[in-house]
Amino acid sequence: MRVLVIEDDQEVAKYICKGLREAGHTSDHAADGKDGLFMAASEPYDVMIVDRMLPGLDGLSIIRTLRASDNRTPALILSALGEVDDRVAGLQAGGDDYLVKPFAFSELSARLEALVRRSAPEESQSTTLTVEDLELDLLTRVVRRGGQVIEVKPTELRLLEYLMRHQGQVVTRTMLLEGVWDYHFDPQTNVIDVHISRLRSKIDKGFDRPLLHTVRGAGYRLGGD
Numbered sequence: 001m002r003v004l005v006i007e008d009d010q011e012v013a014k015y016i017c018k019g020l021r022e023a024g025h026t027s028d029h030a031a032d033g034k035d036g037l038f039m040a041a042s043e044p045y046d047v048m049i050v051d052r053m054l055p056g057l058d059g060l061s062i063i064r065t066l067r068a069s070d071n072r073t074p075a076l077i078l079s080a081l082g083e084v085d086d087r088v089a090g091l092q093a094g095g096d097d098y099l100v101k102p103f104a105f106s107e108l109s110a111r112l113e114a115l116v117r118r119s120a121p122e123e124s125q126s127t128t129l130t131v132e133d134l135e136l137d138l139l140t141r142v143v144r145r146g147g148q149v150i151e152v153k154p155t156e157l158r159l160l161e162y163l164m165r166h167q168g169q170v171v172t173r174t175m176l177l178e179g180v181w182d183y184h185f186d187p188q189t190n191v192i193d194v195h196i197s198r199l200r201s202k203i204d205k206g207f208d209r210p211l212l213h214t215v216r217g218a219g220y221r222l223g224g225d
Helices: 010-022 033-042 059-068 084-092 105-119 154-165 173-181 191-203
Strands: 002-006 026-030 047-051 075-079 097-100 128-131 134-137 143-145 148-150 212-215 219-222
Touching: 002 010, 002 033, 010 026, 010 105, 010 154, 026 033, 026 154, 033 059, 047 059, 047 105, 059 075, 059 084, 075 084, 075 105, 084 097, 097 105, 128 154, 134 154, 154 173, 154 191, 154 219, 173 191, 173 219, 191 212
Parallel strands: 002 026, 002 047, 047 075, 075 097
Antiparallel strands: 128 134, 134 143, 143 148, 212 219
16 A cells, blocks of 8 residues: 655654554655645555645645545545544545544554545455566555465565556666665665565565566566566
């Protein structure tokens, strides 16, 4: 599950993003309303978390603008304003759910998963990423290849999801550091090599056709010839 977190409180944002990573999801963070609107309008997300009170542009205005442009990404509104009228205003603005601060991460996570389930097209129930015979269920976080369940750790799961969302494309080390670990430092660090090696041993070992390829001097590619 790919989540956009639009939250100006850095501590709250870190808490949410850390919890999402530990649960095996990926997240992007915007610290103000204008950046949040731009990211929500320009990138595909499974769900977004929108703080109501934001600098630059408030959360309800973000949601109204997105809905007016036919962006239907499910939106969970976070707010310290918890009166009935506040919740009604959030839902009427186009929000899909409303959670009052302070909150438990377990409830936040459950609400996000419910929003993603409800937004999946009924005819396909498309909550699975697939690359050839490799599958990742975005809701249960279960990985299978050729019908065989593969046990992967949370970081490996985030790495696999990122690669599957970019299947057939060359993904650079910098892209992986920023998209999986949220790191912005020397891309020569060996953290990527270690996790790529572990992931490759799990999804390719024992199978006839390797899926995870190293593109010398460029990065990595999942699938493709």
